Amino acid sequence: MNWDLFPQFLATGLLTGGIYALIALGLVLIYKSSRVFNFAQGHILMLGAFVAWWFTENLGWSIWLAFGATIGVAVLVGLLIERLALRPLIGQPILATVMMTLALSQVLQGAVILFFGANQRSLPMMFPLQPVILGDVRLKLNLVLAFGMAMLGFLLFVLFFRYTRWGLAMRAAAEDHQLAQSVGLRVPRIFGLAWAIASVVAIVGGVLLASISGVETNLAIIALKAFPAVLFGGLESIPGAIIGGLTVGVIESLVGGLPQDAAFRALHLGDIAPYVFMLLVLLVRPDGLFGLKRIERI
Amino acid sequence: MTWRQGESSPCLPFSLSPCRLKCMLKLNNIEVVYSDVILVLRGVSLEVGDGQIVALLGANGAGKTTALKAISGLLRTELGQVTRGSIEFDGARLDRLGPEDIVERGIVQVLEGRRLFAHLTTEENLITGALSRRNGASVKRDLEMVYDYFPRLRDLRGRVSGYLSGGEQQMVVIGRALMAHPKVMLLDEPSLGLAPLIVEEIFQVIKKINQQEKTSLLLVEQIAQAALGIADYGYVMESGRVVLDGPADKLRDNEDIKEFYLGLTQLGERKSYREVKHYKRRKRWLG
Numbered sequence: 001m002n003w004d005l006f007p008q009f010l011a012t013g014l015l016t017g018g019i020y021a022l023i024a025l026g027l028v029l030i031y032k033s034s035r036v037f038n039f040a041q042g043h044i045l046m047l048g049a050f051v052a053w054w055f056t057e058n059l060g061w062s063i064w065l066a067f068g069a070t071i072g073v074a075v076l077v078g079l080l081i082e083r084l085a086l087r088p089l090i091g092q093p094i095l096a097t098v099m100m101t102l103a104l105s106q107v108l109q110g111a112v113i114l115f116f117g118a119n120q121r122s123l124p125m126m127f128p129l130q131p132v133i134l135g136d137v138r139l140k141l142n143l144v145l146a147f148g149m150a151m152l153g154f155l156l157f158v159l160f161f162r163y164t165r166w167g168l169a170m171r172a173a174a175e176d177h178q179l180a181q182s183v184g185l186r187v188p189r190i191f192g193l194a195w196a197i198a199s200v201v202a203i204v205g206g207v208l209l210a211s212i213s214g215v216e217t218n219l220a221i222i223a224l225k226a227f228p229a230v231l232f233g234g235l236e237s238i239p240g241a242i243i244g245g246l247t248v249g250v251i252e253s254l255v256g257g258l259p260q261d262a263a264f265r266a267l268h269l270g271d272i273a274p275y276v277f278m279l280l281v282l283l284v285r286p287d288g289l290f291g292l293k294r295i296e297r298i
Numbered sequence: 299m300t301w302r303q304g305e306s307s308p309c310l311p312f313s314l315s316p317c318r319l320k321c322m323l324k325l326n327n328i329e330v331v332y333s334d335v336i337l338v339l340r341g342v343s344l345e346v347g348d349g350q351i352v353a354l355l356g357a358n359g360a361g362k363t364t365a366l367k368a369i370s371g372l373l374r375t376e377l378g379q380v381t382r383g384s385i386e387f388d389g390a391r392l393d394r395l396g397p398e399d400i401v402e403r404g405i406v407q408v409l410e411g412r413r414l415f416a417h418l419t420t421e422e423n424l425i426t427g428a429l430s431r432r433n434g435a436s437v438k439r440d441l442e443m444v445y446d447y448f449p450r451l452r453d454l455r456g457r458v459s460g461y462l463s464g465g466e467q468q469m470v471v472i473g474r475a476l477m478a479h480p481k482v483m484l485l486d487e488p489s490l491g492l493a494p495l496i497v498e499e500i501f502q503v504i505k506k507i508n509q510q511e512k513t514s515l516l517l518v519e520q521i522a523q524a525a526l527g528i529a530d531y532g533y534v535m536e537s538g539r540v541v542l543d544g545p546a547d548k549l550r551d552n553e554d555i556k557e558f559y560l561g562l563t564q565l566g567e568r569k570s571y572r573e574v575k576h577y578k579r580r581k582r583w584l585g
Contacts (some may be wrong), residue, residue: 165429168418172426177417178375182409184401184430184478 004136009257010250013136017249018147022154023205023226024241025235026198031235032174033194035094036086039101041202042223043108044081046201048074049210049219050116053123063124067207071200078199082192090188105220112217121215123207146208153204158196161238166193174236215224225252228278233290243289248274320348321386322514323369323405323482328383328393329336330361330368332376340538341383342372346482351508351515351523353546356385356535362518363410364533366484369516370407385445387482389568401430404481411490411519412467416460423459423470427477437477444473447503465496470502476507482514483507489521497521526550 023045030038055066085104091098125234127142161167173180173190180187206219213222229248233240256270283287323346330339339361346352354362367373368380369392385392392400406427414423417489424444428437445452448469454462459470468488475483485504489497505528519525526532532549534542542555549555 168422168425168430171418171422172415172429175417176413178372179409179413179415181397182370182372182401182407182413183374183427183474184396184398184406185426210523 003258005258006254007135007137009253011134011139012143012257013250013253014246015139015143015147015249016253017229017246018150018246019205019245020225020229021209021242021245022201022208023223024148024229024245025157025238026201026205027226027230028233028235028238028241029194029201030198031230033170034086034097034191036097036101037235038198039098040081040105040108041198041226042076042106042220043112044077044199045202045206045209045223046217046219047077047108047112048114048199048206049123049215050112050121052115052207052210053121053215056124057121063126063211065125070203070207074199074203075196078196079192081189081199082195086191086195087188090276109220113124118217122155123211123215126208126211126263140212142212146212149208150205153201157201158238166190170194225249225274228281231278231288232281234291237288237290240288240290248277251277322348322350322388323516324386325365325369326384326386328365328368328385329381330364330378331381331539332378338378338538339368341543342535342538342540342545343383344540345416345535346514346516347530349508349512349514350531351505351517351529353522353529353532354518354535355522355525355532356498358520359537360535361538362535363486366407366486366516366518368393370405370484372407372409374531398430401478401480404474404479405484406478406480406482407484408471408475408486408488408495410486411442412464412471414467414470415460418472419456419482420459420462421455424451424474424477427474430478440477440479445478447472447476447507464492465500468492468496468500469503472503472507476511476513477512480513482516485515485517487518487520489519489524497524504528523550530573545579 018203023041026044027038027041030041048070052063052066052070054059055069056063059066061069069189080285081104085100086097089100125142127145130139130141132139132144161170169185170190170193171181172183173185173187177187180190202223205223209219209222215221226245227246229244230241231244232247233242233244251273252270254270256265256268257271259265325342325344327341327343327443328335328339329341331337332397342361342365344352344354355366356362364373364378367376367378369385369387371392373379375397380393383393387400387403387405390403392403395403415426418426421507424441425437445455450466451469451473454466459467472485472488487550488500488504492500501524504515504517507513508528517525517529524548526546529546532543532546533540534549534555542549544552556578
């Protein structure tokens with residue numbers, strides 16, 4: 001162990017964790033509004049990265065233009081998935097819907113390989129590569145800025161959720177579907193909105209990740225890190241998503257980076273640690289840290 | 299007084315009909331089935347006139363709530379459907395519309411049991427009632443209107459509604475329905491689980507809303523006396539049928555009704571069910 005490097009790995013972990021938090025937000029949002037755990041979240045993210053790559057490679061767009069256009073695609077993808085795959089299952093057992101998201105993940109995986117090929121690609125740089133030095137800690141500027149964008153996205157969403165009519169409608173529908181319908185809210189539309197936003201945050205996270213580590217089908221698996229994040233934070237909690245995301249990033253970074261023994265590192269424990277952590281959390285607190293407590297008056 | 303046997307003669311003598319002025323809402327002989335097999339309403343007809351309060355009374359399981367849900371369209375969220383008959387509102391058919399469209403047309407149901415969005419604040423709960431309206435501009439004014447009806451809510455506007463008292467929650471729920479500017483409000487047991495004093499207060503506000511906003515009300519109640527006290531007309535349901543109807547004051551004074559449908563025995567003694575059954579049968583023969 002080299003404790004001198006601790007701040008370095010901690011900071012790197014926090015920055016990556018910010019992106020996990022954004023992806024986790026999408027999961028929380030869909031779970032909150034429709035009680036569905038979206039197993040396809042990682043694959044939507046991967047699709048976004050490939051679409052952004054396609055825009056830059058085949059249409060010659062700049063990365064920022066491609067980024068904007070990919071967000072547009074994300075909205076469409078979210079709305080289409082909700083309309084075509086999820087809405088017909090309203091009223092069916094929740095397991096059917098969850099299986100549907102699993103099926104979706106496989107379909108998306110296949111579609112991406114079919115259209116874009118399975119080769120690893122790379123996006124043009126979104127941010128300059130120079131290092132940022134804070135005392136002992138050296139950080140990559142692109143990671144810092146990606147973290148900043150992820151947090152900005154998170155903040156925008158929280159403001160939307162808190163202060164707009166649609167945000168209020170979403171919070172209401174998340175609590176009680178029948179009651180929401182009784183006051184005239186169109187619940188299927190609200191689901192559509194939830195899927196659209198979840199796709200957007202996934203795809204923003206995907207492009208940010210891909211701009212750092214490359215475009216590949218493996219991105220879907222990297223996004224799986226958001227699962228322990230939401231389970232730690234509580235499936236229904238938005239603050240939980242951010243805390244869970246950061247925690248998972250830090251655990252991954254510390255466990256993967258701190259031990260200096262080469263044989264130990266070869267085990268890639270950093271990839272496994274978040275899931276071990278998830279298991280422990282589930283044993284102690286099945287609802288996660290901020291899982292929703294039902295308000296009951298006595 | 300019109301006694302009815304099953305589905306016979308849904309027509310009322312003109313002078314007694316609640317729709318003397320203008321009919322807002324009309325149920326024509328509707329039949330409701332849950333899950334394709336459970337027959338819950340077997341031919342219910344009732345009318346709510348413009349600006350009227352109509353009470354819908356009856357024992358538990360008589361089908362009162364189902365009748366309200368049939369009107370508001372919420373039936374379909376519970377696998378129920380109107381299989382026969384029709385529901386008309388302002389001259390148009392309602393029974394094929396979804397609950398959201400029905401709210402948009404001006405009918406809002408206040409669900410039984412003070413159902414609110416427990417994690418939202420009082421004011422957020424009220425605003426959800428206005429979300430279905432196209433013009434969001436008047437929300438502030440409408441909030442003021444609700445706070446005028448229920449002054450207590452003004453101080454509780456920022457409080458998480460799940461922690462309000464039962465009476466306050468009932469006020470939020472009625473206020474939320476009011477935010478949609480309904481032409482007809484369907485109220486399901488606003489007195490449920492509340493102290494008598496609060497019930498009285500709430501009924502007074504209901505009457506006031508009816509008079510000031512010209513909102514027609516269809517009121518389902520167990521406390522028959524309170525409901526008939528503010529209602530213009532009343533219907534009594536029993537096992538999925540309307541068995542009796544008439545102007546509220548007549549229903550209130552009628553001994554038989556008090557005795558057998560509304561549970562208001564004068565002597566304070568209990569009657570056995572056998573006696574009731576016997577009495578009813580005799581009454582039908584005589585009627």
